[in-house]
Amino acid sequence: MNTERRSPLRGRNLLIAAALIALFAAFGVRMWRFVAAPALPTLLDGLPESKTEDDQRVFQARLAQRFHVGSTEVDDLIDELRDDGFTVDADQDVATYERRADISDKCRRSANIRWSRGEGDELATITGGYSLHCPQH
DSSP: OOOOOOOHHHHHHHHHHHHHHHHHHHHHHHHHHHHHHOOTTTTTTTTTSSSSHHHHHHHHHHHHSSSSSSSSOOOOOOOHHHHOEEEEEEEETTEEEEEOSSSSOOOOOEEEEEEOOOOOSBEEEEEEEEEEEEOOO
């Protein structure tokens, strides 16, 4: 007859090891999410630093190309801007985007877009501006 007893510490050690592995995994995922910058809105992707009026005209052209005055419905505009990462205030007809510099991206970015509605729900006007500043040090 085998009277070998299992040590109660062995089960505890496994439990502690599993808890430590879970803790490190959760911390690692948290750090990865902290370092990974959120995706940049497509309207801002690839724009030059906002130093001149020509830079702002590039942004204005993107707005006009993506949202057609007279044919785009404002509700569609609002949905697209939200999906693209903008914060929308539909009551004020304005959308904003703000991202500070961080570990993975030293550039500070912001944008604002304003629009007005026509007789129905179609887009009557749209305008906006952006700021992109990347320190050179």
